[in-house]
Amino acid sequence: MTRSEQNVIVGLDIGTSKIACVVAEVSPDGRIDVIGIGKHVSRGLKRGVVVNIESTVQAIRLAVEEAELMAGVDIHSVFVGIAGSHIKGQNSNGAVAIKTGEVTEEDVQRSIDVAKACAIPGDQQILHILPQEYIIDKQDGIREPIGMSGVRLESRIHMITAAVSSAQNIIKCCKRCDLDVSDMVLEQVASSEAVLSQDEKDIGVVLIDIGGGTTDMAIFIDGAITHTAVIPIGGDHLTNDLVNCLRTSAREADTLKVKHGSCMVELVPADEQIDVPGVGGRESSPMPRQVMVQYLEARTIELLEYVRSELQRSGYEELVAAGLVITGGTSLLEGMVDLAEQTFDGLPVRRGYPQGVGGLVDVVSSPIYATGVGLLLYGKNNQKTSLAAHNISDEQQGIWQKMRQWFGDTK
Ligand SMILES: Nc1ncnc2c1ncn2[C@@H]1O[C@H](COP(=O)(O)OP(=O)(O)OP(=O)(O)O)[C@@H](O)[C@H]1O
Ligand SMILES: [Mg+2]
Structure with a gap:
């Protein structure tokens, strides 16, 4: 080597x-x-x-x-x-007395231990403990507490657990x-880590990774993760819709989606045609591209609506000034950024490239x-x-x- x-x-x-x-x-x-x-x-x-x-x-x-x-x-x-x-995310906090009047690594660890000592179902284990901020006496928003003076240290964390x-x-x-x-x-x-800038994380941003099987979300406020969620819909659902509606194989449906797909009918000229391969030796048949895109649009709107409800449920909707960054293979679908901007009432949206x-x-x-x-x-x-x-x-x-x-x- x-x-x-x-x-x-x-x-x-x-x-x-x-x-x-x-x-x-x-x-x-x-x-x-x-x-x-x-x-x-x-x-x-x-x-x-x-x-x-x-x-x-x-x-x-x-x-x-x-x-x-x-x-x-x-x-x-x-x-x-x-x-x-199976992944679950929750926020928690834990407070301890600062032993020597100056915060040490041990104090920080103790405060995190208190924060993470909340009930976790028996079939779950902690995957990540992500510190959000520390509060010393009444001063909040502290990111590096070690060495600071005070009597009471509180840590706020986002804890992520996964099924064992x-x-x-x-x-x-x-x-x-x-x-x-x-x-x-x-x-x-x-x-x-790969697609967000530090500025976006500081201002407040929602990361959406739309893959094949799932859509993964992470919300950052003041530089730290405050909410995570997994929505069990992804690009494969778009492909399956095409399999059922266009009556073609999963492989051909995926190829059609990647090559000619879009999630906004208004972006597709009315006269454009696609060839839909038949199954079991049947001949391929022509079809207006807009018909296929209608199915993709409907499912993508449903997916984005789920993301929107999750954002509302999180309580951080008003705090994500940097908007949405969409990544993962399905983010490549034509019209994704425009459709997301429409769905999220004008929040800025961009595609996330590593x-x-x-x-x-x-x-x-x-x-x-x-x-x-x-x-x-x-x-x-x-x-x-x-x-x-x-x-x-x-x-x-x-x-x-x-x-x-x-x-x-x-x-
Ligand atoms: N250009 C494209 N246009 C539309 N969809 C695309 C494009 N390229 C890839 N995809 C879709 O992206 C999905 C795969 O994305 P990705 O590789 O991010 O998923 P994954 O990481 O394997 O899945 P997951 O994260 O859900 O476990 C597939 O559904 C594929 O059809
Ligand atoms: Mg993925």
């Missing part, structure tokens, strides 16, 4: 439509260069959750092998994404491919790679040293601890 594996970091996005493995080299100055990508069709997931271990393992193997070949490295450990309706069985299945699939899981990251947390990496940017700058690239950025920001399993630091020990929790092994 030509490259030093010490500086290599790998993101593995196990999606409902595709499995993407993105390999990057981290230079000493912190730059991340993508050096290899592997992608394979995914058939073992339903709405973001592994339902068939065997076919997921096969697809991971093929994606990882392709990425290894391109990058010229052996992959041993990965940052992996997790999604699905779903997390275990992801780890199992990776293990079967001889891959260690460096950390498991909620997919929209990863995507947000940024913040160099190297093979031409390939990974598609919204399809938002999670894959985000996993790299998350990995780099949360694990400064190499991913090689040897030489485990305290910080990494924490991660192994977390992985063991999923299997109830507390040794």
